[in-house]
Amino acid sequence: MRRLKLYISADIEGVSGVVHSEHTARNGKEHDRARMYMTQEINACINGALEVGVTEIVVNDSHGTMRNILLEQLHPRAELISGSPKKFAMVEGLNETFDVVIFIGYHTRMGTNGILNHTFHGKAIQTIKINGVDYGEFGLNAALAGYHGVPLVMVSGCDLLSKEATELIPTIHTATVKKTINRTTAQNLSLDRSHEIIKSETIKGIKNKDNIKPFNFKGSLEVEVSFLHSGLADMAEILPIVKRKDTTSVTFTTENILDAYRYIRSIIMMVSSGT
Numbered sequence: 001m002r003r004l005k006l007y008i009s010a011d012i013e014g015v016s017g018v019v020h021s022e023h024t025a026r027n028g029k030e031h032d033r034a035r036m037y038m039t040q041e042i043n044a045c046i047n048g049a050l051e052v053g054v055t056e057i058v059v060n061d062s063h064g065t066m067r068n069i070l071l072e073q074l075h076p077r078a079e080l081i082s083g084s085p086k087k088f089a090m091v092e093g094l095n096e097t098f099d100v101v102i103f104i105g106y107h108t109r110m111g112t113n114g115i116l117n118h119t120f121h122g123k124a125i126q127t128i129k130i131n132g133v134d135y136g137e138f139g140l141n142a143a144l145a146g147y148h149g150v151p152l153v154m155v156s157g158c159d160l161l162s163k164e165a166t167e168l169i170p171t172i173h174t175a176t177v178k179k180t181i182n183r184t185t186a187q188n189l190s191l192d193r194s195h196e197i198i199k200s201e202t203i204k205g206i207k208n209k210d211n212i213k214p215f216n217f218k219g220s221l222e223v224e225v226s227f228l229h230s231g232l233a234d235m236a237e238i239l240p241i242v243k244r245k246d247t248t249s250v251t252f253t254t255e256n257i258l259d260a261y262r263y264i265r266s267i268i269m270m271v272s273s274g275t
């Protein structure tokens, strides 16, 4: 049988039933239930992938501590990357040996609508722009997949995340598992229905992989990071590559998205003590 490798990056904010920090925070009362929902949505994706010939599956736990997915409930065919820190955080372990990428449980970027919208750190980051365009976690992680030349074929999350995704990758398949009412209120599909949709969109996405062009940056990148307050920019400015742009923003330049991503993650770690 031909080898077909799938990489899954799994976040939690875009999972059906997840609407509040009680679900997403380590000490939240509903967190363990949300971790179970997250694991089940990943399994629905894996079930679809196995039906269309996927032979190897790596799942990267991409939320917060990156120790959320319940290994005892995860599909036995998957291998799990868990823990942090990781140089490439939400896309750790992704490289050119994979054939397809899928994002599960993703959310919209900070400054837009959508359930639990934020970009990497909700108490620190206002926007991340590359060459003047605002990208969220979806776009930045998609660009890493693109750098490695691997098509990102499916993403699951709320209705507005599906819109954010198709604006960047028009032919991507989307599994919309909840409708946004506001930042902490959603109309959720049942667990069964969300699993059905994730499974069927995974199947369609993998079958259609040759028609989904990887999203990629060309040339050097001008990165601008804006923070929620000036104190965070004061901290980021300590890094020699960084230049202060204005009260709350810094900029830096890199030759490729790999370096840009690592600098962004480094800056977030640096400023975390100031939030």
Ligand SMILES: [Zn+2]
Binding pocket: 011, 012, 013, 062, 063, 064
């Ligand atoms: Zn998250």
